[in-house]
Amino acid sequence: MVHTNWAGNITFGAREVHRPGAVDEVRALVAGAGRVRALGSGHSFNRIADTDGELISLAGLPPRVEIDAAASRVTVAGGLRYGDFADRLYAAGFALPNLGSLPHISVAGAVATATHGSGVRNTSLASSVSGLELVTAEGELVEIRRGHPDFAGMVVGLGGFGVVTALTLDLVPGFEIAQYVYDRLPAEEFAGHAQEILGAGYSVSVFTTWRTDQLDQVWVKGPRTQDVPGPRWFGATRADGPRHPVPGMDTRHCTTQLGEPGPWQHRLPHFRMDFTPSTGRELQSEFFVPRANVVAAYRALDTIRDRMSPLVQTCEIRTIAAEGLWLSPAAERDSAAFHFTWIDDTPAVTALLPVIEELLSPFAVRPHWGKLFTCDAATLRTRYDHYADFERLLAHYDPGGKFGNDFLDRHFTRA
Numbered sequence: 001m002v003h004t005n006w007a008g009n010i011t012f013g014a015r016e017v018h019r020p021g022a023v024d025e026v027r028a029l030v031a032g033a034g035r036v037r038a039l040g041s042g043h044s045f046n047r048i049a050d051t052d053g054e055l056i057s058l059a060g061l062p063p064r065v066e067i068d069a070a071a072s073r074v075t076v077a078g079g080l081r082y083g084d085f086a087d088r089l090y091a092a093g094f095a096l097p098n099l100g101s102l103p104h105i106s107v108a109g110a111v112a113t114a115t116h117g118s119g120v121r122n123t124s125l126a127s128s129v130s131g132l133e134l135v136t137a138e139g140e141l142v143e144i145r146r147g148h149p150d151f152a153g154m155v156v157g158l159g160g161f162g163v164v165t166a167l168t169l170d171l172v173p174g175f176e177i178a179q180y181v182y183d184r185l186p187a188e189e190f191a192g193h194a195q196e197i198l199g200a201g202y203s204v205s206v207f208t209t210w211r212t213d214q215l216d217q218v219w220v221k222g223p224r225t226q227d228v229p230g231p232r233w234f235g236a237t238r239a240d241g242p243r244h245p246v247p248g249m250d251t252r253h254c255t256t257q258l259g260e261p262g263p264w265q266h267r268l269p270h271f272r273m274d275f276t277p278s279t280g281r282e283l284q285s286e287f288f289v290p291r292a293n294v295v296a297a298y299r300a301l302d303t304i305r306d307r308m309s310p311l312v313q314t315c316e317i318r319t320i321a322a323e324g325l326w327l328s329p330a331a332e333r334d335s336a337a338f339h340f341t342w343i344d345d346t347p348a349v350t351a352l353l354p355v356i357e358e359l360l361s362p363f364a365v366r367p368h369w370g371k372l373f374t375c376d377a378a379t380l381r382t383r384y385d386h387y388a389d390f391e392r393l394l395a396h397y398d399p400g401g402k403f404g405n406d407f408l409d410r411h412f413t414r415a
């Protein structure tokens, strides 16, 4: 059987995809394997989840969700998707501080690549992790908790340390939030007031197709309705109906807008759990720069707007607060990220990526690990303080490279 990622642009080279029903089965599979890797929900766009050995999907593990109300944390099975348990957290009076654009992504896969939402005060989803249970190369089940010297290196682990069978996440009190969309933000207003605009809500996303001198939409997510900007805002107009981030697409797939408050898990993602957000006919890339450089980076990209716009379905500008996780693209710096949803034209997109990476190189750009990029190990090494430390950890936990694959081997050496 042929296995592909969600977008269908990657056909996995794995001989087999196992779907164990218990953690002990995961241990036996890993212990007996040559090369092996965990597969999450397959939402990455590059070969990060691929292997020439065997893949293990945890979607068949018991759907463990253990809420520890006294400690404000939850332990969830590694194969669960955020949308599988977010309603239960809300019902118990809790929330996660943030979510990505869709709730269909597995927690373990999202954490492994530092998946993020937006918000100048919100770190990536990986920052909520306080503990990992993982099956290491010998088939041992180990627990790594915050405070362990290797913790900051292992959370955003790119699947290189083993199969994460459970994660413990810090919780915050449950909250409601409303979202408003603003249409047609003039580019000069964005350039003049970017920090204020990006900081105008709990979570703000600016969308542009690079086709006009206006940024198509700004999504502002509450939390308090009275704090949300008025109907005319920096030359943009509050939308009079629901919007889809990709102009012209069906808005039924999107979470409720127009200022109607609702539980955090039904407003923070752009897309609803009960709809498949698109046909998967897309590719994605995302590039992180220091938030202070967002306007300079925007202006640099604007110089190739004519080359980008035919390939872009939409481009989203988000913010991510600095965090201490070694390989997070927001490691140690408050960041702004330029996310691109491309049309599914791999040759054209991969030809343009080095141009974008070069334009953003003055800002020490870091790519999203789960999306398309072309910059090499030598470049990436200069962009992370703990790159060599991460390589040392890989060598320590998996000296034989059982969890290695072409993607990891290309970007990291086992020191």
Ligand SMILES: Cc1cc2nc3c(=O)[nH]c(=O)nc-3n(C[C@H](O)[C@H](O)[C@H](O)COP(=O)(O)OP(=O)(O)OC[C@H]3O[C@@H](n4cnc5c(N)ncnc54)[C@H](O)[C@@H]3O)c2cc1C
Binding pocket: 006, 037, 038, 039, 040, 041, 042, 043, 044, 045, 048, 049, 058, 078, 079, 099, 100, 101, 102, 105, 106, 107, 108, 109, 110, 111, 112, 113, 114, 115, 116, 117, 158, 159, 160, 162, 163, 164, 165, 277, 284, 368, 370, 371
């Ligand atoms: C439509 C769409 C929207 C997206 N929106 C966002 C967004 O808003 N923000 C953002 O930052 N990213 C976003 N992404 C990217 C996505 O969040 C990342 O690619 C993420 O890694 C996907 O998680 P996954 O479970 O599908 O992982 P996979 O793609 O299956 O795997 C990714 C990596 O995680 C590892 N992994 C998976 N499960 C485990 C496990 N149990 N143990 C150890 N390692 C594991 C894999 O080995 C691999 O290295 C989006 C992607 C799509 C397709």
